Amino acid sequence: MTDLSPVRRALISVSDKTGLEELARALAARGVELVSTGGTARALRAAGLEVTDVAEITGFPEMLDGRVKTLHPMVHGGLLALRDNPEHVAACEAHGIRPIDLLVVNLYPFEATVAAGADYEDCIENIDIGGPAMIRAAAKNHAHVAVVVDVEDYGALLAELDAHDGATSLAFRQRLALTAYARTAAYDATVSGWLAAALGEEAPRRRAFAGRLAQKLRYGENPHQRAAFYVDGSNRPGVATATQHQGKELSYNNINDTDAAFELVAEFDPAEGPACVIVKHANPCGVARGETALDAYRAAYDCDRVSAFGGIVALNTTLDGDTARAITEIFTEVVIAPEADEEARAVFAAKKNLRLLTTGGRLPDPGEPALSFRQVSGGFLVQDKDVGQLATHALKVVTKRAPSEREMADLLFAWTVAKHVKSNAIVYAKNRATVGIGAGQMSRVDSTRIAARKAQDMAEALGLAEPPTRGSVVASDAFFPFADGLLAAAEAGATAVIQPGGAMRDEEVIAAADEAGLAMVFTGMRHFRH
Template sequence: MPRDATPVTRALLSVSDKTGLVEFARALSERRIALVSTGGTHKALTEAGLPVTEVSELTRFPEMMDGRVKTLHPAVHGGLLAIRDNPEHQAALAAHGLQAIDLLVVNLYPFEATLAQGSTYDEHVENIDVGGPAMIRAAAKNHADVTVVVDVADYAVILSELETHDGGVGAATRRRLAQKAFSRTATYDAAIANWFAGEIASEDAPAFRAFGGTLGQSLRYGENPHQSAAFYRSPGLARPGIATARQIQGKALSYNNLNDTDAAYECVAEFDAARSAAVAIIKHANPCGVAEASSLLEAYERALACDPTSAFGGIVALNRTLDAEAAKSIVQIFTEVIIAPDASEEAMAIVGAKKNLRLLLAATLPDPRATGETVRTLAGGLLVQGRDGAVVDDMPLQVVTQRQPTEAEFSDMRFAYRVAKHVKSNAIVYARDRATVGIGAGQMSRVDSSRIAAWKAAEGARRIGEADSLAKGSVVASDAFFPFADGLIAAAEAGATAVIQPGGSMRDDEVIRAADEAGLAMVFTGIRHFRH
């Protein structure tokens, strides 16, 4: 159990991030705490006129091998690990002329930043810190006597503790900082290990895996009010989107907001912004309307028309810079979040009138072809897989029916299959003129998804006073094969004229015959898009 406040008489500072360093070190020095430092830290403190001892004076060895070896020495680790009330430890310090170190301040070589910049292999290796994690772990292990700081945000905490405890740091603070220190080294090592795993082609399933992150946001609660939650950013899983977006305005994001916004932005990223404007409206992580058009305004209005009831309180994702015309339309109904690569000043002012509406700008779209990894927890473990980077534009579409699809049908089928990739399985998507008109999601049977999607399309027609279902003349996409002909027959009865699906069922011949009998055109993609 850590003791009560322990005095700080000597501090070792070795930081790559010099933010607030000089001011913090000056405050320590004014309390007559002896300062020891390394390399660039020593240079910064010396230039600031502070009395500081270089670590080589402690170790009686110069820094060597381009700074790779400087703190890996008993003079450092003995000073950190010695238990203050252990007579043998104190005797060992005295016998070897070593001095105790009471405060360690370290932040590590910027490996994660190097990773984010896409540097070379050798640059990544050179930014793997060895001495820093070793010192942090030593100090954190001995937190009964030693205070360890790995975050510049904790400088103020230390100064407050020194003031409160007359030159000491309290036990509760030392323990909290020790936990933070071990979490920091674990996250750092996880980023390195996962980078290495990606560099080794044969390592699809390494024997050991670690994932870590840095707190991005504490959340009021999780999916439900009785669940605690927080959002962590992970450099090992870096991808443009929710983790990189700037929140321009609006109240704090909730757990469900974050999850749904991620789903929305991943969906809209399937649509090339250079080709067309696209909008995806998401509710409970499922698309309730998606459309492409020549403008964001038109795309939004067509996406909204698919299911305006479900869109209420939803997430709106755009693949282009939010403009004023689209912003005016979006704010007409209650919307939780808007996410886009950017926004015009006029659009931001329009959204700004809705003070609770969150506006997120992510600068760029994620690459739908990128693989990377997704991670989810199971009881007692993690389930890790490659991201679904399959894109319909890259698939060799095989026409399997007597009737060939028209060019318009081919265009709509590709559109529908992009959307189906982001609908919870079993997924059925009806689309016409590159807009969804009915979506069936998350049902236990595919025929039920077909019926729900068809019902949505019929409801849409009734809403606007049309006699025929919006599914009439549409195409239908299925995220996986039709195991029986019934789901396909339900689509034909709803008015669909063409079908896109992976194929691969034992009953493909039966399904193809049903398509031919109904006069449908059908293509197989060979790629399934299950999303659970």
Template sequence: MADPKIRRALLSVSDKTGLLAFAKSLAERGIEIVSTGGTASALKAAGLNVIDVSELTGFPEMMDGRVKTLHPRVHGGLLGIRGNAEHEKSARDHGILPIDLLVVNLYPFEATVAKGASYEDCVENIDVGGPAMIRAAAKNHDSVAVIVETEDYARLLTELSENDGATSLAFRKALAAKAFARSAAYDAAISNWFAGVLETPAPEWRAFGGKLAQSLRYGENAHQSAALYISDRGRAGVATSRQLQGKELSYNNINDTDAAFELVSEFDANVPAVAIIKHSNPCGVAIGGSIVDAYLKALASDSVSAFGGIVALNQAIDKSAAEEITKIFTEVVIAPDATDEAKAIFAAKKNLRLLLTGGLAESRAAGLLVKSVAGGFLVQTRDNKNSDDLDLQVVTKRAPSPSELSDLKFAFKVAKHVKSNAIVYAKGGATVGVGAGQMSRVDSARIAAWKAAEAAKAQGLDAPLTIGSVVASDAFFPFADGLITAADAGVTAVIQPGGSMRDDEVIKAADERGLAMVFTGVRHFRH
């Protein structure tokens, strides 16, 4: 069968972007336009000849527009198989006209939820007729073309120009695939919203959807394929950032940049904070009196590992910070904003990627994390506990001093973003040693102390940076050996969740060494 020409189109859109120009192009090709509600009004106001859907169905739009396209003359026109004698007879008998093109973009449910609208407004923005029509048209893609995004208007017009007013089957198949995926992602957003409203942590069925943001050259390794999808436009981050310069981001770049930005977003936006990440683990994190001060303190923690790393900042990048960052090779820099002077400095480094997010990723926000496993996937809520909000319990004879307490909270924020088993030494609002991802917690403590000693050598210091520092552990010390290792490295205070069967043994070891120790009651495993 020859490719079908488009003679009749049904337009019903929430997003009116590009609508008038697109509809005029259809009309110029002699295509009859049927439309609904506000779409029809907009087209008529522009002088286009439009048939109201109520004329097509013989029923008025009713119930505040909830019922307008849910009618056999609409769905019959979309679903009827061309060339099928029985279908065509039914169409003639019931006055059903074929619809060759459906253009629908759905009520903005996701955007309504993202702006914090009321329950009633969110429900009112659940589209019913739109998804029903989309699925009908997509199922009958052998004859019907379906458009669900404004960016496909130009593609359709080009297709019509190249095919004498018709569309190819390959084109319609591609549109149908996108239509089903859009409908699925829309329903996933609704079902997940309902699960959140009902406070149902494990609904019987769980679905996720997202919009393609970027096809990637490969995944973690060259033999793996990968892509980045956007699922939450309401939360600032790497997925929704603007890339101002530099080559295309890789899978590993995105993964590491996300880890860096999530970490700096833990800190108050009024306190300059910088995180330098390598392989999704922080090699240096600091707060300071200025962004450049915080960067230099973070760099000093491990200047060797920082080479070729990711730098995240929680404030706008200024000229002095940009000058320091560009002194060594850096893969990606991500921040809420950057001054024009900073942008000019980065522009001289053509391979450096600069990402601007417009804000921080709210660390206390609720959300879901998903990880695939063989035959399924794991889902958990985001770890949104912040050490500033925790009720810390002093368990040793000595309580931490104000400066120690400040560093303890800082170190625990960082430990939350270090692969477990995690040990973080910190002093003066900066990491001085990080131990990550070891099978033994005591090994993490030893590695972090060794890193601190190496950093001291690099700075020409005689004593390790751990002297006078504090230490954070993401989970409890199962034995006293990890704490003793930290004490031997020179720490004066400890923060850990507590909860071990040997807590008394660990507390005793801390008291014997004059350490202050606090329990958080919250752990931060990160696997």
């Protein structure tokens, strides 16, 4: 391979015209001949630049509504010819094919078209064919050709040309080729994913996922692990799309925990009042609703003040100054909310290491269908995201006593939280606030007892006369296989239970609930979260 490759002729064809005029002027000033297509050529001429239409080179006009314009040997020969291969050089001379040293292409906006809710036909028309073909050709021939697919690489290209007197280095072209192939792969992954959804194909034979680098991370879960953060382009409100107003760079664990917190708080409709979630190590350690954001935060904090230290706080409403002051009373890693008012931002400004993220007034839709995937050795698992919503009319009261109105409200609250707690999950709740959470245990009865013990610890720390689990309700993310877990909850003071049901010993568990005077409802829905 040659190292330096002069850029004498460039083909530019872009949907996103950002920075186009500046780039083209800079290339023209360096003596580069400009070749272009359709709207790009018109934009360059409107800017007063001299440009040659691709149709002049191929001898064919753009046809079939623009579907065919660059798919021609005059274009692909110019991109693919090896400059140091005598046979290639002779073939190009024989057929009048001139080399193309630089390709600048960004693709039809398929992702944006899908995101805008366009119909099937419009989406199909926004699948680029010629663009990916040219990109792949130029990237394959990176020994001689530079290919640019991202607007953010325009400046680097011009700097490279300045550094090498109008040429590009092999190392630079290799990096551009890497980006180019990743771009076409991501584009095709988006198209195939959309088509699978449009056709209702639940398990297509081949499945592809792609992302765009958002941030290089200092390290992963631990300092010896390398890591990076990629976004999928879905524009879902959350940590990937939020604005960071202050604080040091987010870490791998910050991003993971912030996502967990914001997805849970979004389950609570702000029209029904403020809600607050505190997360530590991807598990909620306190969740509450309140009349104000401050009320919700304090109630969530009082569930487990020990775990809240160094945690993530998420709100479903605007962060105000009073709530911000309360949050700063302990060390907090990240706060995320739809918005933050000026007073809150001023309060946080004194805490330089605290990260504040806002999502422009938006919350993720907890019922929006999506896919989740997890790597395993030799492959990955794909499933629908758990967007299961519980309809109150689907609840089945299975005990002699039905829940009171207050108990039912707390049961539904606890059930919502349990959906976001690692299994085996047990959540005690009272007055729309968690009072004990047991997470990630191999035994459900252990989760029940751990949650109750944490509530006892908080009662002692707060000087309460009795544990807050007295008079609470309890949610279990899966059925109680035996009565022991349910009886442990009753010992802690729970008066009502919500669980999926469906165990072989359901009758024993129901009988135990009746004997203990508990009200219990079955949901018929499980919320395992591993």
